[in-house]
Amino acid sequence: MSLKGTDTRPDESVIVELRHITKRFPGIVANDDVTISVKKGEIYALLGENGAGKSTLMSMLYGMYEPDHGEIYVRGKKMHFRSPAEAAEENIGMVHQHFRLVENFTVGENIVLGVETVKRVGIFPVLSMKGAYDRIRELSKSFGLEVDPEDLISELGVSARQRVEIMKMLYREAEILIFDEPTAILTPQEVEALLKIMEELRRSGKTIILITHKIEEIRKVADRCAILRRGKLIDVLKVQDASTQEMANLMVGRNVVLNAEKPAPHFGETVLEVEKLCVRNEDRVQVVRGVSLKVRAGEIFAVAGVSGNGQTELADAIAGLRKAESGSIRLMGKDISRESIRERNGSGISYIPEDRQKYGLFLDFNLRSNLCLRRYFKAPFSRQGILNEAEAERYARDLVEKYDIRSGQGTETQVRSMSGGNQQKAIVGREIEEHSPLVIFVQPTRGLDMGAIENIHRQILRERERGAAILLISLELDEVMELADTIGVIYNGQLLKTADAGSLTSHEVGRYMMGVSG
Amino acid sequence: MPPRGKTLEGGRRKGKTPRGFRALFARILVSDRFGHLTVPLFCILLTLFFSGILLLLLGKNPLVSFYSFLQGSGFAKKASYGNGVGMLSDFFAFLNICAPMLLAALAFIFGYRSGLFNIGIAGQMLLSGFLATIWVGYSDLPGILARPLVLLIGMGVGALLGGCVGFLKYRFNIHEVVSTIMINYIISYVTGFYINSRYVNQISRSSNVCSGASRLTFTKVNIAGYSCSVPLGIGIAVLAALIVQFILKRTVFGFEVRAVGSNRNAALYSGVSVGRQMVLSMMISGLLAGLAGVSYYLGYTNTIIPRELCSMGYDSIATALLGSSSPIGAVFASVLITIFQNGASYMSSTVGVAREIASVITGVLLLFSACGGYFRKRAEDYLKKLEDEEGGEKA
Numbered sequence: 001m002s003l004k005g006t007d008t009r010p011d012e013s014v015i016v017e018l019r020h021i022t023k024r025f026p027g028i029v030a031n032d033d034v035t036i037s038v039k040k041g042e043i044y045a046l047l048g049e050n051g052a053g054k055s056t057l058m059s060m061l062y063g064m065y066e067p068d069h070g071e072i073y074v075r076g077k078k079m080h081f082r083s084p085a086e087a088a089e090e091n092i093g094m095v096h097q098h099f100r101l102v103e104n105f106t107v108g109e110n111i112v113l114g115v116e117t118v119k120r121v122g123i124f125p126v127l128s129m130k131g132a133y134d135r136i137r138e139l140s141k142s143f144g145l146e147v148d149p150e151d152l153i154s155e156l157g158v159s160a161r162q163r164v165e166i167m168k169m170l171y172r173e174a175e176i177l178i179f180d181e182p183t184a185i186l187t188p189q190e191v192e193a194l195l196k197i198m199e200e201l202r203r204s205g206k207t208i209i210l211i212t213h214k215i216e217e218i219r220k221v222a223d224r225c226a227i228l229r230r231g232k233l234i235d236v237l238k239v240q241d242a243s244t245q246e247m248a249n250l251m252v253g254r255n256v257v258l259n260a261e262k263p264a265p266h267f268g269e270t271v272l273e274v275e276k277l278c279v280r281n282e283d284r285v286q287v288v289r290g291v292s293l294k295v296r297a298g299e300i301f302a303v304a305g306v307s308g309n310g311q312t313e314l315a316d317a318i319a320g321l322r323k324a325e326s327g328s329i330r331l332m333g334k335d336i337s338r339e340s341i342r343e344r345n346g347s348g349i350s351y352i353p354e355d356r357q358k359y360g361l362f363l364d365f366n367l368r369s370n371l372c373l374r375r376y377f378k379a380p381f382s383r384q385g386i387l388n389e390a391e392a393e394r395y396a397r398d399l400v401e402k403y404d405i406r407s408g409q410g411t412e413t414q415v416r417s418m419s420g421g422n423q424q425k426a427i428v429g430r431e432i433e434e435h436s437p438l439v440i441f442v443q444p445t446r447g448l449d450m451g452a453i454e455n456i457h458r459q460i461l462r463e464r465e466r467g468a469a470i471l472l473i474s475l476e477l478d479e480v481m482e483l484a485d486t487i488g489v490i491y492n493g494q495l496l497k498t499a500d501a502g503s504l505t506s507h508e509v510g511r512y513m514m515g516v517s518g
Numbered sequence: 519m520p521p522r523g524k525t526l527e528g529g530r531r532k533g534k535t536p537r538g539f540r541a542l543f544a545r546i547l548v549s550d551r552f553g554h555l556t557v558p559l560f561c562i563l564l565t566l567f568f569s570g571i572l573l574l575l576l577g578k579n580p581l582v583s584f585y586s587f588l589q590g591s592g593f594a595k596k597a598s599y600g601n602g603v604g605m606l607s608d609f610f611a612f613l614n615i616c617a618p619m620l621l622a623a624l625a626f627i628f629g630y631r632s633g634l635f636n637i638g639i640a641g642q643m644l645l646s647g648f649l650a651t652i653w654v655g656y657s658d659l660p661g662i663l664a665r666p667l668v669l670l671i672g673m674g675v676g677a678l679l680g681g682c683v684g685f686l687k688y689r690f691n692i693h694e695v696v697s698t699i700m701i702n703y704i705i706s707y708v709t710g711f712y713i714n715s716r717y718v719n720q721i722s723r724s725s726n727v728c729s730g731a732s733r734l735t736f737t738k739v740n741i742a743g744y745s746c747s748v749p750l751g752i753g754i755a756v757l758a759a760l761i762v763q764f765i766l767k768r769t770v771f772g773f774e775v776r777a778v779g780s781n782r783n784a785a786l787y788s789g790v791s792v793g794r795q796m797v798l799s800m801m802i803s804g805l806l807a808g809l810a811g812v813s814y815y816l817g818y819t820n821t822i823i824p825r826e827l828c829s830m831g832y833d834s835i836a837t838a839l840l841g842s843s844s845p846i847g848a849v850f851a852s853v854l855i856t857i858f859q860n861g862a863s864y865m866s867s868t869v870g871v872a873r874e875i876a877s878v879i880t881g882v883l884l885l886f887s888a889c890g891g892y893f894r895k896r897a898e899d900y901l902k903k904l905e906d907e908e909g910g911e912k913a
Contacts, residue, residue: 342791351787363780
């Protein structure tokens with residue numbers, strides 16, 4: 001490894017050192033003998049695909065998990081973090097992918113939560129917020145964070161909430177700041193602003209560890225970059241000296257083979273036709289704005305885009321989970337925009353939802369019930385409203401075998417106890433088995449390990465072979481480039497560009513995703 | 519529950535699964551197959567233990583006290599009986615309270631399984647009991663007409679009330695706990711007003727009693743030489759338990775009820791019409807509460823005390839939880855809780871403890887049964903910790 005020399009020699013400027021870290025979870029080695037050292041005042045990026053073990057590695061530095069093997073050194077001292085609180089004492093802070101804020105508290109209250117200044121009036125302890133607010137304003141000014149301590153969290157957008165999270169760390173005098181995929185939920189402009197804030201933080205001497213799978217961000221701000229693949233440290237590069245291509249190759253670890261395996265397309269009739277579709281979200285904001293698209297049989301139409309640009313709502317509207325405000329949805333020539341969810345399923349839609357635990361599964365039910373979710377109300381699974389358990393069991397066993405769904409106690413297993421990959425296999429199996437003319441996949445490989453991802457990708461291609469029209473919505477540009485026949489880039493609720501996958505490079509798609517048209 | 523020393527001891531052992539009494543005990547509580555039995559049993563044992571201590575502190579023999587509960591409810595022979603009454607009479611008196619308790623618990627279970635917390639059972643019982651009383655109880659209808667009519671009114675009124683709560687939730691997103699508590703008060707005051715102004719008995723200060731023909735309990739029935747009050751309600755209640763069990767376990771409708779209760783988003787995704795399902799579940803919950811109401815007010819008490827919600831409406835929640843919110847479990851739970859409630863007066867007269875002590879014991883039982891989930895969770899956490907330690911040592 002290129003920086004091995006610096007690892008062994010004691011170095012004054014090294015602030016965090018992880019040595020030979022190994023962490024196992026049931027059935028998976030999340031980190032395998034990883035050694036990295038981070039210097040004070042640098043932006044150190046951890047690059048890797050989903051499931052490469054970046055977040056796990058940092059969770060150990062942050063005290064969320066303890067490593068099975070290996071040692072953690074902070075400022076040259078060996079550490080045994082048992083909780084995030086202990087890590088915080090060493091001035092380590094983390095901005096999580098999912099924010100941890102109290103909605104109906106003000107920004108200031110959220111920031112001081114847990115470290116409040118308390119004055120005493122007589123014998124009564126009284127919360128003193130004024131000093132805290134002044135300090136927040138001061139910090140906000142010096143780092144260009146633009147947060148007003150008196151705003152309510154519930155009134156703030158995503159990027160402002162993220163700034164509050166950053167402020168929370170600064171208020172606790174964190175010196176080592178970990179950002180876990182901070183840009184996944186931001187629009188391009190917000191990403192720019194965030195990267196600027198990071199540079200500002202570096203200038204003031206903070207150390208930043210940036211977890212990401214986006215090479216562009218690393219190129220913009222990071223000094224050094226460690227690349228992880230399947231839990232192993234592949235290399236540590238100086239960002240200045242490395243090319244994007246080089247980093248990408250190291251991250252993926254091989255040339256993209258799936259493209260080669262993908263047979264030539266055979267397009268059939270138009271299956272799905274969406275015209276000028278508009279959808280509002282629960283806050284009554286129009287998030288899908290006049291989207292029109294066509295998906296033919298045997299075609300994978302991939303919607304690419306940065307998260308939060310309306311793609312989930314688009315899929316929900318087609319499947320019926322969300323009402324369309326205007327526009328039409330036609331399935332094989334029939335307008336289905338007024339049909340209920342069950343009628344649409346019957347008309348031929350299978351839907352693999354983005355949030356498999358919130359929508360796709362009943363975690364407290366057994367695998368059998370979950371596998372029969374599309375059929376339990378139909379004969380022979382039930383007659384006159386009475387369930388036929390024997391039939392359900394037979395069908396569930398078939399699916400378990402066919403889709404290689406692994407679980408502790410077969411069809412009796414409570415789905416909650418299954419791994420994410422197997423949960424997803426169960427959903428995909430259940431939906432594919434309907435042989436629907438249209439299959440919608442939303443983020444089908446989110447959070448899965450490499451093996452499961454390949455499995456799901458194979459299933460998607462097999463469906464394409466069968467002649468299904470496939471609408472694939474993914475935030476992973478690589479996934480889109482690998483699988484798509486046609487790419488539609490969604491930005492701010494509109495399809496900015498729709499074109500043949502072959503005619504677009506991933507770079508171009510990336511540009512459209514950032515809202516650059518033409 | 520597990521003190522540190524014990525935990526370490528468990529961790530030091532070798533082998534795949536943690537052993538030792540403590541771990542075994544935890545595993546019994548967590549077990550998928552027996553958990554629904556062992557957890558309530560554990561709650562009952564705890565109750566007996568704590569109330570035993572309480573009785574000892576009062577200077578009474580706990581075993582004699584517990585036995586006298588059984589005697590009072592007709593499960594064991596008393597020392598002496600009055601003229602024409604016997605153990606059988608006590609047992610039927612016990613069934614008279616057990617019937618509405620079971621029905622009320624079933625009402626709670628049905629709502630609970632669909633994710634709705636029906637805390638309005640007391641109100642639903644009161645209104646259906648009240649309307650059945652004034653419409654049928656005070657009429658001259660013959661029994662053959664009156665009794666079915668009472669049951670129909672009970673079911674209808676309860677279902678309407680429940681459906682109304684479900685609709686408020688579905689249409690306006692008003693939380694069912696809030697709406698049912700408010701509706702409870704409204705019903706209590708409105709019926710109280712009518713009873714006091716129109717139907718009050720000047721001596722008892724309670725409503726006039728219903729006609730014998732409309733009453734769901736047949737009084738002074740001679741069985742084997744003993745005079746017994748035979749409640750129609752108990753048959754209805756047991757039948758209802760079986761039907762509810764069948765609906766929840768074996769029907770498409772029941773599956774969807776449980777689906778909505780388990781994960782509303784996933785239910786929506788699977789094409790269940792969640793709103794319809796919520797309204798229907800609440801209607802059925804209300805219907806069962808209505809049946810509980812008529813078998814309570816037109817069976818057990820035969821009169822209504824104005825402006826008073828019966829405590830059974832709330833006790834039934836704990837009964838349902840003690841029965842692991844399963845209909846069959848509720849049968850056993852309501853028997854047990856009713857033994858304590860019904861046997862109280864005999865216990866107090868034989869052992870010489872204030873009647874209120876019996877209520878304390880029931881209270882302790884209800885408290886512990888409401889904690890059943892907590893005990894289970896503790897056991898789960900403990901086992902997980904043991905496993906982690908084992909895993910850590912192996913690695």
